Amino acid sequence: MSELVLVKGKTYVIPGSAMIGVIKTGNNQCVLIDTGLEAAVAKRILKTLDANALTPRAIINTHSHADHCGGNRHIQKVTDAMAYASQFEGAIIINPEIEALYLAGAVPPKPLRSKLIVSEQTLHMTFLEPGKHTIEGAEIELIPLSGHSPGQYGVLTADNALFYGDALVPAYVFEKYKLPFVTDIEATLASIGIIEASGADIFVGAHAGVADDIQALCKANRDGILRGCEIVYELLETPMLRERVLQKLYQAWPSIPISPVGWSTMLTGVSACLYALHKQGRVELVIEDGGMLWRKL
Numbered sequence: 001m002s003e004l005v006l007v008k009g010k011t012y013v014i015p016g017s018a019m020i021g022v023i024k025t026g027n028n029q030c031v032l033i034d035t036g037l038e039a040a041v042a043k044r045i046l047k048t049l050d051a052n053a054l055t056p057r058a059i060i061n062t063h064s065h066a067d068h069c070g071g072n073r074h075i076q077k078v079t080d081a082m083a084y085a086s087q088f089e090g091a092i093i094i095n096p097e098i099e100a101l102y103l104a105g106a107v108p109p110k111p112l113r114s115k116l117i118v119s120e121q122t123l124h125m126t127f128l129e130p131g132k133h134t135i136e137g138a139e140i141e142l143i144p145l146s147g148h149s150p151g152q153y154g155v156l157t158a159d160n161a162l163f164y165g166d167a168l169v170p171a172y173v174f175e176k177y178k179l180p181f182v183t184d185i186e187a188t189l190a191s192i193g194i195i196e197a198s199g200a201d202i203f204v205g206a207h208a209g210v211a212d213d214i215q216a217l218c219k220a221n222r223d224g225i226l227r228g229c230e231i232v233y234e235l236l237e238t239p240m241l242r243e244r245v246l247q248k249l250y251q252a253w254p255s256i257p258i259s260p261v262g263w264s265t266m267l268t269g270v271s272a273c274l275y276a277l278h279k280q281g282r283v284e285l286v287i288e289d290g291g292m293l294w295r296k297l
């Protein structure tokens with residue numbers, strides 16, 4: 001049974017595999033932050049809201065990953081709530097095939113598709129600039145937290161609660177996968193600094209839960225990301241394709257879950273690490289023997 005759990009003031013969450021934010025706005029209305037993976041999750045959200053005599057008037061999506069926006073469509077069908085996101089993420093949310101295309105590099109076959117990659121298409125979307133907004137009576141501030149996804153927003157509510165999406169992940173993720181899913185290492189580290197300096201009273205992570213002290217998790221994420229880059233650097237014993245780096249990672253840690261979709265998302269992490277190492281002047285890109293190889297300097 002899903003519950004509406006108080007965070008602070010008028011800010012609540014509905015716990016689940018991805019935390020859903022709820023901002024009460026008066027007159028039995030509310031604004032949602034993210035909507036979960038799919039219609040089944042959206043139905044659960046609406047049931048919980050109904051049990052609390054609440055109707056969602058709007059949805060704010062932190063970013064375009066399916067487990068954050070996949071419930072939009074069902075909620076919009078039932079309530080006509082508008083969905084809001086950054087221009088970058090919103091463009092993907094209303095065109096979910098983009099996600100499959102950028103992970104697979106071309107229109108993917110069935111084994112490279114899943115509901116975790118391609119969400120149900122959102123019906124209505126409005127792009128929002130960073131900064132302060134009033135959405136259907138909810139006063140919020142949108143804070144760019146790029147890195148995990150390029151246009152990710154943190155949502156700061158009027159109760160000074162910061163919903164940071166996937167800008168931080170639970171510490172066990174680094175132990176299990178060795179690499180984070182990030183598209184930009186430098187931006188991810190900068191976003192961690194923004195969360196630390198935000199002055200928020202309470203922090204809500206989609207997968208990391210609710211916390212009033214975020215310092216330890218920020219440190220775990222910073223350390224995990226930097227360690228991931230060092231692992232990639234260490235695997236680069238000879239010049240090799242980035243796909244070969246990932247293969248060596250899986251060979252070194254056979255406990256890392258592997259699947260076609262998992263492999264393609266892990267390749268994003270390897271790429272982000274290689275590109276960061278390139279920016280640091282520690283590796284170079286060479287075309288050699290018919291391949292685009294990465295070589296230590």
Ligand SMILES: [Zn+2]
Pocket residue numbers: 063065148149166
């Ligand atoms: Zn995500």
